[in-house]
Amino acid sequence: LVSTGNICRSPIAEAVFRKLVTDEKLEHKWRTDSAAVSDWNVGRFPDSRALSCLRNHGIETAHKARQITKEDFQTFDHILCMDESNLRDLNRKSNQVKDCKAKIELLGTYDPQKQLIIEDPYYGNEKDFETVYEQCLRCCKAFLEKYH
Numbered sequence: 001l002v003s004t005g006n007i008c009r010s011p012i013a014e015a016v017f018r019k020l021v022t023d024e025k026l027e028h029k030w031r032t033d034s035a036a037v038s039d040w041n042v043g044r045f046p047d048s049r050a051l052s053c054l055r056n057h058g059i060e061t062a063h064k065a066r067q068i069t070k071e072d073f074q075t076f077d078h079i080l081c082m083d084e085s086n087l088r089d090l091n092r093k094s095n096q097v098k099d100c101k102a103k104i105e106l107l108g109t110y111d112p113q114k115q116l117i118i119e120d121p122y123y124g125n126e127k128d129f130e131t132v133y134e135q136c137l138r139c140c141k142a143f144l145e146k147y148h
Contacts, residue, residue: 001107002081002090006036006065008122008129009082011046013107013136015054015061020144029148031076035068037089042067047122053129073097080107080143082118110142111135 014034121128
C-alpha cells in the first residue's frame with residue numbers, strides 16, 4: 001500500500017488490511033506492508049491523527065515510514081496506491097525494474113462506493129482522517145474478498 005509520504009493514508013490502509021486478514025485468520029497467506037513514493041518521512045511514525053483514528057477503531061500499528069524499493073516490485077503481487085500521482089510515480093519506477101511482478105493499481109478501484117481517489121488528509125482535520133479510514137476499510141474488504 002503506497003502513498004506519497006507513508007505517514008497518513010498508506011499506514012491506515014496497511015493497518016486496516018492487516019486487521020481484516022487477522023480477523024479472517026488469513027495471516028499465513030498475506031504479507032502486508034506500506035511504503036512511500038518519496039523519501040520525505042523515512043523512519044517517522046505515522047501522523048498522530050492517523051494513529052488516533054486507528055486507535056478509535058481498535059487498531060494499533062508500529063509502522064515506520066519507508067520508501068518503496070526495487071525489491072517490492074519484484075516480491076509483492078499487488079501494489080495498491082492512493083491517487084493518480086502515486087500511480088504515475090509507481091508505474092515509472094516499475095519500468096526501471098527487471099522482473100516486476102506486482103500489479104500496480106489504485107486501491108480505490110475496489111471501492112463499492114466508487115470513490116477512486118483516497119485524498120491526502122495531511123492538511124485537513126480528524127474528519128478527513130476518518131474519511132480515509134472508511135474508504136480504506138471498504139476498499140480493503142472488497143480487495144480481500146476478490147483475492148481470498
